[in-house]
Amino acid sequence: MKPAAPATEARQNLTVEDWARAALDTMAGGGLDAVAVEPLARQLGVTKGSFYWHFANREALLRAALELWERRETADVLARVGDEADPYERIVKVFKEANAGYRSGRLYLAIAAAEDHPLVSEFVRRVSERRMAYLVECYEALGFDPARAQHWARFAYATFMGNLQIRRDTPQLMPTGAPFNEYLKLMIKTLIPRDGLERPPAVS
Amino acid sequence: MKPAAPATEARQNLTVEDWARAALDTMAGGGLDAVAVEPLARQLGVTKGSFYWHFANREALLRAALELWERRETADVLARVGDEADPYERIVKVFKEANAGYRSGRLYLAIAAAEDHPLVSEFVRRVSERRMAYLVECYEALGFDPARAQHWARFAYATFMGNLQIRRDTPQLMPTGAPFNEYLKLMIKTLIPRDGLERPPAVS
DNA sequence: CTTGCTGCGTACGCTGGCGTATGGATAGAG
């Protein structure tokens, strides 16, 4: 009935997740449109015959890939820094992770670039909202009132999204080594104001 | 010889720039891959026959479109705020323009998403470098030393690139009306520190 | 050994977009 564990493991027997992983890799490189069935099959060493056994059509592959992506984004990224007690350090970790994990960032940009696709926009929205909500929580845990936490979270999120963009489009404008650490320190120092609680600036 | 001014103007006689404009519009909506010859021709009310008279191939259209884009970005965007005397107000204007001109932002994101294309990456690099250089000049005019101007300019640039991304991918996370003005004010206040000169923070 | 299911290969038709060849219409030059 069910093979469960491949006995000899000589038989490769591709799974749905294998295809989804390959699709995400291709996306990170050439965008959503680059995810084509036949090239992907060639890359995996099989033919379309395999693909259309596992999936109904290309749309189903995209769905599987996006679901895998969403799971990675929520479970992995957020859970890794979730066990940090200090909310300040949580934000710092998010920032450093965002600037270190370049592959993940490229993938986000590639997926988000296809927001005209209805399926994609759905996933992007959920992932982005979840990230923002996490940041908002962090800022609220720092003592910010909801409105200001919203603003600062959006501010911070925008900043490291922009850093991703800069790193991808114009890498030469993004420093490395010591200057980068200075830059990172500057952003963290600026985006996590310690005095945000006792001195509510008189906006309006 | 040269029609110069169309006498009756009944004859539309598409120009290279007409095609380039249409290509940019299509790009802003569906990305670079969406710029196809035949659909574009249909949209303009002609056939491929017209296209291949004006252009050698699709690549030539992309080049013309990107050149038009670069001209717009440099001449228009930068020249409009260039006549502002106060460097502080210049940065503020850039920020407000960046958050108001949504169409321009969408176009940038769409073009930058195709950085794997060698021709595109070339133009994106030039445009980005030019924008960054402008911001660096502004910060230096405010009294920042070159290194800090670089950092703050990159910081500010990343922030409004990220705002574009948020506005495109998750519009519901971007406030409108009064809350947006608060948000804008917060970013401006934060990204243009008045005390950046007399109090060089002890970084390293 | 046979039966049936699993996982994949092969071959086909179809569509959409690229590029080319060539013809046709129009307007201005002479």
Add this chain to the structure above:
DNA sequence: CTCTATCCATACGCCAGCGTACGCAGCAAG
């Protein structure tokens, strides 16, 4: 009026990718 250059239409071949039909090997149950 004729001629020519300009601008576009029509028609074709080509290819890549999607989806389908069907075939085939392997393996496990009976």
